[in-house]
Amino acid sequence: MNAIVEAKNVTKIYGTTDDTQVVALNEVNMNIFEGDFITIMGPSGAGKSTLLNNLSTIDLPTKGSVKINGTSVKAMGEVEIGHFRYQNLGFIFQEFNLLATLRVFENIAVPLTLANVKKSEIKEKVRKIAKKLEIEEILNKYPDACSGGQRQRVAIARALVTNPKLIVADEPTGNLDSKNSHDLLALLKKMNNEEGVTILMVTHDSMIASYSKKMVYIKDGVIDGIVEKEELNQRDYFYKIVDMNSRESQNLFFR
């Protein structure tokens, strides 16, 4: 199977002088295949978001390479990156990142407009995805007039409306209550299972991570462990994730 994203020896260093330099990622190797649902977990400052940003064209590694569909991200110019993003990627963030000056309808339509889709088709696709996410009644509202849960659904609708090859989600449930969080994850899981959408997600919540197929645990900028769901049920997978996350604490108790 061909990898959608191939990360080879990815190192990210912040700061310019020796005394201010921080190694956020150190020689990380990772492949993402079509249909994957991968969660990245780890303690604060471990490099989770840095890894996500480097894998999704938002940031560039200091050393090493990231290839998406066989093309090196470093070799892409601004125009190519722009095209690549609206053709292949869908972003979902904790802060929703909706455009406050556009109504919900237009917010969802933006990636389609970028892809030069016809007006009639844009209207049809926006309505279809809005129906799927149960946000039809707020299409004419501005994001400020919507609840947190509704705004996150709008962000998801915008991320999915172009049928992207890869959905990138950074703490997508960070601003949601428990019910909305599980609704969102159930939806992402359904899309992954039924439509084969590839998902790469950062979370600090083990319960949320248990919806994925694979959990990559990162610590001090390196991959410290991987848990795969395979034939496990969600509960057992959840316990394995909790176990991985609490390994350091356990070592502390049983030292």
Added chain:
Amino acid sequence: MGTFKLAVKLLFKDFNKSAFYCGSLLFSSAVIFVFFNMMANPVYGGATTFAESANSFGSSLSIIVVIIAMVMVFFANSFYLISKSKELAITTISGGNVLSLAGFLFTQNAIIMLIAIPLGLTIGYFINPVINTAVYDVMGVSANSWAIYPIGIIYTIISITTETVWIVLIDTGYAYRSELNDLLTAERTMKVKDERTMKFPSLVYYILFFGPLVLILSNKVLVDVYVFYALIGSCGVIGIMKFSLPKILSWFQNRFCLAKKHMLIAIGNLNHSLKQSSSLIIVNVATFSFLACYLCNFFNQTNYLVMILMACGVLSFLMAVSFVYKIMIEASARIASFKHLRMLGYISKDIKKIVRIEIIGLGIVIIGLPLLYIVAIFYKSVEASIISFSFALSIILGYIAVFLVSCVISYFVYCNLVMKGRGR
């Protein structure tokens, strides 16, 4: 650390946040000084005593100039308050109450004013003879260009004191009204609330704005009455800007821009900016309509005409600077939005085009709405031979030129703000 020490430390540590505010105070002080001195100058027919000045033509003109100078300071102060909101939030979190927030703002304001106002007055003192010499040459008059008039100084002190008290009151009010959460998000919030107690249909606003225009054009020339018409028209602009135009733009956006990647974003931004700039546009319509009436009324009285032309120049400049401020406030609230657009696939070229469309739209409204009244007043006056066609044309072109320059500056300031630290 006490509030005073914290305020002083933060002010000097990040002085560029207050630099625009300081600059606008400096500039407005210079303008107020020069203008009041001109109004008291007998060469221009100015009043040299309080009794004369109470009924003089120059006093009414001065009031308009001073109000606009204060409007500019108000915009600069809003920009300053927004940039300081996080510092105020930190003071609140650290246990500060309304009084300490007010103290924080008062301390910073006092320092800025102590720097800006004396410097502005000094600059005004040195600019005054330069302007006088140029105008005396045009008028063919020989007089002392450096002359300073006590009545001008007294009015300058009164105006600057009023301005200072006003700013302190506004800032104290801001400290009193703002919730912690509002302070934390003030730099990136973009909410506009419809706070009308009575809602009128859009037609009412259109009648209020276009009705006086029709009356100007269809009746025989009555320049004195035009001031009253312009006042009614300005009331119409309030509704058009806040409620009618946004509806039209939303319809236009939905009907024609959905498949156009630049227009879709730019029209949404323009809609928001127009709502936010409504007060500036209303002041613009009222000010320039009044000045157009004054120009027509005193076209044959050279000394008054010189004063009005000076007022036109100063006011155009002040309004244009206020426009740039407004754009800066808007752009700084949109930095995150433009960052999101990049993540969606927009590139630098697209972002510049979006900004360009928005600025062109804003420019059309800001220049166009007052221009309708100016052109109507001048058209009737030229037709009745009250003013010459070439004079009317040069005033109109001058007015357009000043605002076009401010649009160009706004475009670069806007792009600079939203493209800063853009990454990939």
